[in-house]
Amino acid sequence: MYPLKKLVPKIKFTQEEDDRLIEVIERLGTRDWEGIAQEMKHQTPRQCRERWNNYLSPSITSDPWTSQEDELLDSLYDEFGSKWSKIAEYFPNRSANGIRNRYKLRQRRILKEKKKAEKLLKNNQNKNHESNKNDIKGNTDISEKSIDEILLKKNEDLYSLFEDGTDHYQIFFGTCS
Incomplete structure (x- = not known):
């Protein structure tokens, strides 16, 4: 026909x-x-x-997905795989197509965030590697004095957070009124 x-x-x-x-x-x-x-x-x-x-x-809702629905979707996908019609039985107001689209959208977002995190990690590793190379090239004998100076500077920065009267001091020592 x-x-x-x-x-x-x-x-x-x-x-x-x-x-x-x-x-x-x-x-x-x-x-x-x-x-x-x-x-x-x-x-x-x-x-x-x-x-x-x-x-x-x-009967089909276009309301935003809740975190509980996302968790249920992940759990059902782990159990049933990509059997969207089967998964849709647990979501009475969502279509199988809408459920599949939601799952794929979330997977793309997760992959994008993972790639972003890997890129940041790689950039930080490269910066640390370059920094170490510069220290080794420029000053092959890193003395105890320079390490102590670095630690002292970091401690000064930390202590400045807790100077009497600062918000951090009041929060940490419970003197907020």
């Missing part, structure tokens, strides 16, 4: 088509996707069903 998948163009639903699909489903229900598609003219039964189930159904 419908042409092969290759011959069916992928056309985005317009607002008018969304409104029409909602009206047709209100009349016919969600059991006869063939009949619904015939009334829609330019969409296949599958396109109509997926548009309804993933975007238009009033």
